[in-house]
Amino acid sequence: MDGMGKGTKYTEIRKLTDNRFLNLFEMDALDNKGKPFHYYFASRNREEELPLKTGEVRQNGIVIYALLKEDPSRIIMIRQYRYPLDAWLYELPAGLIDGQESPHQAAVREMKEETGLGFEPCTDLDPAYERPFFLGAGLTDETSTSVFGYASGEVSRSYAESTESIEVLFVNRQEAGEILRTKRVSLRAALLLTMFINAEDEEPFGFLKSKTP
Numbered sequence: 001m002d003g004m005g006k007g008t009k010y011t012e013i014r015k016l017t018d019n020r021f022l023n024l025f026e027m028d029a030l031d032n033k034g035k036p037f038h039y040y041f042a043s044r045n046r047e048e049e050l051p052l053k054t055g056e057v058r059q060n061g062i063v064i065y066a067l068l069k070e071d072p073s074r075i076i077m078i079r080q081y082r083y084p085l086d087a088w089l090y091e092l093p094a095g096l097i098d099g100q101e102s103p104h105q106a107a108v109r110e111m112k113e114e115t116g117l118g119f120e121p122c123t124d125l126d127p128a129y130e131r132p133f134f135l136g137a138g139l140t141d142e143t144s145t146s147v148f149g150y151a152s153g154e155v156s157r158s159y160a161e162s163t164e165s166i167e168v169l170f171v172n173r174q175e176a177g178e179i180l181r182t183k184r185v186s187l188r189a190a191l192l193l194t195m196f197i198n199a200e201d202e203e204p205f206g207f208l209k210s211k212t213p
Contacts, residue, residue, distance in 0.1 A: 009029055025047075057143060063144050077170075078092070177197055
């Protein structure tokens with residue numbers, strides 16, 4: 001396959017694996033002097049939909065910033081076993097966008113699957129905070145979109161997949177600070193917990209409202 005666009009720094013890409021959720025690609029890349037070398041990256045996108053080919057920023061997954069509706073001083077967290085670490089990680093509920101789902105629809109489904117809770121996304125936030133952002137471009141072209149809202153109901157694991165080991169937590173600001181200081185935490189959760197700790201009780205999503213006219 002030919003490289004695309006002015007200034008392209010690769011000549012060919014090969015898909016090395018065939019997995020439903022994630023695949024490894026090998027790129028014949030060029031350094032700043034035009035010297036060829038091999039570069040490897042992982043992608044959740046189909047080969048013909050790789051962002052480096054289409055120029056588009058695709059929505060791959062979501063992470064959910066969910067406050068407990070009956071007590072917005074608490075945020076929903078999960079403690080999940082992660083196979084690559086062989087350890088438990090503190091995270092926020094998250095998952096992949098299926099098919100033609102919107103990020104809000106994916107968040108409602110993933111919250112139910114991972115925690116059993118219902119989820120009501122906020123719809124009046126500055127769109128800048130709900131765009132897809134890249135997770136780690138040195139390794140993958142995967143993006144994640146943050147979805148904000150309120151969770152309610154009873155915790156249940158009856159919707160969970162057998163490969164997921166998850167504990168659901170209702171965390172207050174003091175507990176969130178302790179988790180940041182002492183626990184293994186995903187980067188997405190760490191950044192959003194920082195927002196949570198500094199949010200105002202009177203308007204818990206006020207920091208997400210547009211500050212410009």
